[in-house]
Amino acid sequence: MSKPLPLLTSTTPVERADAARNREALLxxxxxxxxxxxxxxxxxxxxxxxxxxxxxxxxxRFGSREGLMAxxxxxxxxxxxxxxxxxxxxxxxxxPPLDRLLSFGESRMLLHxxxxxxxxxxxxxxxxxxxxxxxxxxxxxxxxxxxxxxxDLTYLATALLAPLAVPVLRQxxxxxxxxxxxxxxxxxxxxxxxxxxPA
Amino acid sequence: MSKPLPLLTSTTPVERADAARNREALLxxxxxxxxxxxxxxxxxxxxxxxxxxxxxxxxxRFGSREGLMAxxxxxxxxxxxxxxxxxxxxxxxxxPPLDRLLSFGESRMLLHxxxxxxxxxxxxxxxxxxxxxxxxxxxxxxxxxxxxxxxDLTYLATALLAPLAVPVLRQxxxxxxxxxxxxxxxxxxxxxxxxxxPA
Numbered sequence: 001m002s003k004p005l006p007l008l009t010s011t012t013p014v015e016r017a018d019a020a021r022n023r024e025a026l027l028x029x030x031x032x033x034x035x036x037x038x039x040x041x042x043x044x045x046x047x048x049x050x051x052x053x054x055x056x057x058x059x060x061r062f063g064s065r066e067g068l069m070a071x072x073x074x075x076x077x078x079x080x081x082x083x084x085x086x087x088x089x090x091x092x093x094x095x096p097p098l099d100r101l102l103s104f105g106e107s108r109m110l111l112h113x114x115x116x117x118x119x120x121x122x123x124x125x126x127x128x129x130x131x132x133x134x135x136x137x138x139x140x141x142x143x144x145x146x147x148x149x150x151x152d153l154t155y156l157a158t159a160l161l162a163p164l165a166v167p168v169l170r171q172x173x174x175x176x177x178x179x180x181x182x183x184x185x186x187x188x189x190x191x192x193x194x195x196x197x198p199a
Numbered sequence: 200m201s202k203p204l205p206l207l208t209s210t211t212p213v214e215r216a217d218a219a220r221n222r223e224a225l226l227x228x229x230x231x232x233x234x235x236x237x238x239x240x241x242x243x244x245x246x247x248x249x250x251x252x253x254x255x256x257x258x259x260r261f262g263s264r265e266g267l268m269a270x271x272x273x274x275x276x277x278x279x280x281x282x283x284x285x286x287x288x289x290x291x292x293x294x295p296p297l298d299r300l301l302s303f304g305e306s307r308m309l310l311h312x313x314x315x316x317x318x319x320x321x322x323x324x325x326x327x328x329x330x331x332x333x334x335x336x337x338x339x340x341x342x343x344x345x346x347x348x349x350x351d352l353t354y355l356a357t358a359l360l361a362p363l364a365v366p367v368l369r370q371x372x373x374x375x376x377x378x379x380x381x382x383x384x385x386x387x388x389x390x391x392x393x394x395x396x397p398a
Contacts, residue, residue, distance in 0.1 A: 133370065155362075155384025156391075158371065162361030163354075171332065172357065185354025192355075192392045 023061055025051050027075055030068060039117040044068070069122035073115060077132060080111055084139060097146035098194065104139065105164060105186045112166050113179065119166050136161055147194050156193060163189070222260055225250050226274055229267060238316040243267070268321035272314060276331060279310055283338060296345035297393065303338065304363060304385045311365050312378065318365050335360055346393050355392060362388070 029051035033042045044065055048055040062068040089095035090103040112119070140157035149156065162168070163186065172182055228249040232241045243264055247254040261267040288294035289302040311318070339356035348355065361367070362385060371381055 130370075151387050152380060152384045154376070155371075155380065156388060158367065159358075159362040159384070159388045162364065162367050163358040165361065165364075165367075168357065168361050168364075172354075177353070181351060181354065185351045185358070188350050189355060189358045189392065192394060193388065195391060195394075 022053075022057070023071075026053070026058060026061060026068075027072060030072055034072075034118070039069075039121055042068070042121075066122055069118055073118055073122055076111070076115065080107070081135060083107075097143045098190075101140065101143045101147070101190055101194075102187050104143070105160070105190065106183050108136070108164050109169065109179075109182060109186065112164060112169055113173075116166050116170060133161075144194070148197075149194055160186075160190060160193060221252075221256070222270075225252070225257060225260060225267075226271060229271055233271075233317070238268075238320055241267070241320075265321055268317055272317055272321055275310070275314065279306070280334060282306075296342045297389075300339065300342045300346070300389055300393075301386050303342070304359070304389065305382050307335070307363050308368065308378075308381060308385065311363060311368055312372075315365050315369060332360075343393070347396075348393055359385075359389060359392060 026047060030042050030047050033046055033050060042065075044055055044058045044062075047068065048058045051058075058068070062071055083091055084104065084107075086092060090099040091107050093100075095103070137154065137157045140160055141153045144153050144156060169182065173179075177185075225246055229241050229246050232245055232249060241264075243254055243257045246267065247257045250257075257267070261270055282290055283303065283306075285291060289298040290306050292299075294302070336353065336356045339359055340352045343352050343355060368381065372378075376384075
């Protein structure tokens, strides 16, 4: 996507154009720091230095390091949701619903694994993001309905999403499970929940 | 059970008999305070006053209010695990495995709902309890095997346990889901994961 629209996760009030540019530059600098070293390396000082602004500007914009991390997550979430809504299949529209669901799970798991450190650094600011949970639940519910699954689809969607949560993924990695096993396990779970195709 | 043995959750080194009695008395006082009012009412002062000891004794024994909460959870967990291992069916042994699994989920969900405030007050001390996770996963895995489920039973057990986690339950309650819907939803999930009985 060239320019994803702000979706459900946007918590930013309307900004003046220069403030928005400033904000983008700071998020860009923070992303470069993460790619260059690690989440730990993203201090308010380092972001200010890299973006060529004063440290006070970074604090005024994001409030705290946690706030900066939450903004970074918000940005990545927006890009990811845009890929689900309007990106290429099978994550985006156009593929059969089971392929979309499996692609959704694999992609979301990868996103969470990559961002586990960021999510931890963002603390509660991120964990309580109801808008994100709402988007994920709705998407899974719609695909389950397309697959002809009957019953309490809200519950089943929550149940399919629960093992993709960052703490669960971290526990699985910690206990020696590989990412391949986690992908395969989730796919097996989905196939069991979806059941055989309706006659 | 009159006197459950300390099971997998015990983190207490061997205590002298008087220290153990002292500890029991303090946990008993804390439990009475919870039943009498709420988790918020359980301060170190209140526990000391109720047990008739100095506040210093409570601090020496549990380190902090979080430590006290973790000990309370530990105690309740031990009682619950004893019920799973050797209590009456269908939670305990002697019932068909599907009945045991459904009873396990319902009972665990209730325990978590009752103890959500306690678990929050205990903070990370409790959330990271690997021994409890290990016990739960093993129990579900064994029942799935008895039911003839094939595949990655460790993953499937984790997936069945994930929607019973306290944060998920809290979100469901917050979104207006009733406890009956949560029980019925989990039972539906289990039936789908277990599939039809083997021929």
